[in-house]
Amino acid sequence: MITLKGLAMGAADVVPGVSGGTIAFITGIYEELIESINRVNLEALRTLKKDGLKAAWDYINGWFFVSLFVGIGISIASLAKGISWLLVNEPVLLWSFFFGLVFASIFFVGKQVKKWGLPPVVSFILGAVIAYWITILPASGANSALWYILLSGSIAICAMILPGISGSFILVLLGSYAVVLEAIHERNLVIIAVFGVGAVVGLLSFARVLKVMFAKYHDLTIALLSGFLLGSLNKIWPWKRVDEVMVKHAGEVDEEIVNVVERTVLPSDFTTPEVLNGEVVGQVTADPQLWMAIGLAVGGAILIFALEKFGSSSEVNPE
Numbered sequence: 248m249i250t251l252k253g254l255a256m257g258a259a260d261v262v263p264g265v266s267g268g269t270i271a272f273i274t275g276i277y278e279e280l281i282e283s284i285n286r287v288n289l290e291a292l293r294t295l296k297k298d299g300l301k302a303a304w305d306y307i308n309g310w311f312f313v314s315l316f317v318g319i320g321i322s323i324a325s326l327a328k329g330i331s332w333l334l335v336n337e338p339v340l341l342w343s344f345f346f347g348l349v350f351a352s353i354f355f356v357g358k359q360v361k362k363w364g365l366p367p368v369v370s371f372i373l374g375a376v377i378a379y380w381i382t383i384l385p386a387s388g389a390n391s392a393l394w395y396i397l398l399s400g401s402i403a404i405c406a407m408i409l410p411g412i413s414g415s416f417i418l419v420l421l422g423s424y425a426v427v428l429e430a431i432h433e434r435n436l437v438i439i440a441v442f443g444v445g446a447v448v449g450l451l452s453f454a455r456v457l458k459v460m461f462a463k464y465h466d467l468t469i470a471l472l473s474g475f476l477l478g479s480l481n482k483i484w485p486w487k488r489v490d491e492v493m494v495k496h497a498g499e500v501d502e503e504i505v506n507v508v509e510r511t512v513l514p515s516d517f518t519t520p521e522v523l524n525g526e527v528v529g530q531v532t533a534d535p536q537l538w539m540a541i542g543l544a545v546g547g548a549i550l551i552f553a554l555e556k557f558g559s560s561s562e563v564n565p566e
Contacts, residue, residue: 249276249311249314249315249318250314250315250317250318250321251318252270252271252274252276252315252318253314253315253316253317253318253319253320253321253322254318254319254321254322255270255274255318255322256270256271256315256318256319256322257318257319257320257321257322257323257326258270258322258326258330259345266406266407266408266409266410266414266479267319267407267408268407268408268409268410269348269349269352269410269476271408271410272352272356272410272472273352273355273356273551276315277410278461279308279311280311280315280408281408281454281457281458281461282308282458283307283308283311283312284450284451284454285451285454285455285458286306286307286308287307287451288451290306291303291306291307294306338485339485339486339517339535339536339540340485340536340539340540340543342483342484342485343485343539343540343541343543343544343547344543344544344546344547345483345547346480346483346484346485346544346547347543347544347545347546347547347548347551348547348548348550348551349476349479349480349483349547350480350544350547350548351547351548351549351551351552352410352476352551353473353476353477355551356410356469356472356473356476357371357469357470357473359469360466360469360470360473361465361466362466363466363470366466366467367466367467367469367470368470370467370468370470370471370474371470371471371473371474371477372474373471373474374470374471374472374473374474374475374477374478375474375475375477375478376474376478377474377475377478378474378475378476378477378478378479379478379479379481380478381417381478382478382479382481382482383481391426391438393437393438393441395421395423396423396426396427396438396441396442396445397441397442397444397445397448398421398445399418399421399423399427399442399445400441400442400443400444400445400446400448400449401445401446401448401449401452402417402421402449403417403418403421403423403446403449404445404446404447404449404450404453405449405450405453408450408453408454408457409472409475410472410475410476426438427439427442430442481511484511485514485540485544486511486512486513486514486516486517486535487506487509487510487511487512487517488509488510488512488516488517488518488520488530489506489508489509489519489520489527490508490509490510490520490527491506491507491508491526491527492506492507492520492522492525492526492527514535514537514540515535517532517533517534517535518530518531518532518533519531519533
C-alpha cells in the first residue's frame, strides 16, 4: 500500500507546481513520513552500534522508506516522459486535472482540524496569503555560487514536503532551476553534490520543525497547510499568459522551453506565446478547451475522494 501511495506522490512531483507532500497528506502518510525522517538521527547511529543493523532499520522505519521511494521512483521513471509531453502539448487539460485534485484536497486536509476557531482560521488565511504571494514572486537571476546552491537545495526540499508548494517552482524563483538542471545535464558532480547536501540538511532540519508543530500546535499547523493548498491554486490555474520563458539546452536535440513568468487570465483571454530566440515576441489566441478542462477538474476532485478513502483504510504490511 505504501508503494502505491509513493506512485501517486511521484506522479505529483513530476509536475512543476504540484507537491508530492499534498498527496502524502491526502493518503494519510504525511505525519508518518515526517516522524520517520526525524528518526534519521544520532539515536539511530547509537542503536546501530548497540543493537545492530536490524534494530536500527526498525528504528528509522526503514521498510516505510524503501516502499515509499520505490513507488516514487517507479512513478517518476514511468510517467515523467508522458507528463512532460502533456505539459508541452496539452497544458490546459493537465493543469485542469491537478487544479481539481488540489482544490478538493483543501477540504480533506482541513477536516483534520479537530476544532475550528479564530486561531485556526487566522492560520488558514495566513497560509493562503503566503502561498499566493510565493506564486506571484518574480524569478531571480541565475546564481551558480556554491553557497547559493546549498541554500537553494535546503529551501527547495522544505517546499517539496509542504502540501501545495512545489520544490521545482521554488528553484525557479531562486534562480537555481536552470543551474541545477544544467549541472545534471552536464554531470557537474560538484554542483549536484552541494545541492544534495543542502537538500539533506534542509529535509532533516525542517522535518524536526514540522514534528514540533504537529505535536504542540496540531490544529494551527493543519490549518496553515490547508491555506497553502488554497493559495497555491493560483500557480496551477489552467489558463495563463506567458510573458517570459527560459530555454534549456539551447540548440541541442533536447532543447526545451520552460515558462518562467506567467500571469493568471480568464479562459476567454487565454493565449499561447510566440517565442523567438528564447524571448516572447507575441501572443496567439488559443482554444481554452473549457468543457474538457472542467470535466478533468471534476475528475481530479473525484480522484481525491478515492485517494482519501484509500488512505483512511487500514494499513497492510508494505512487504
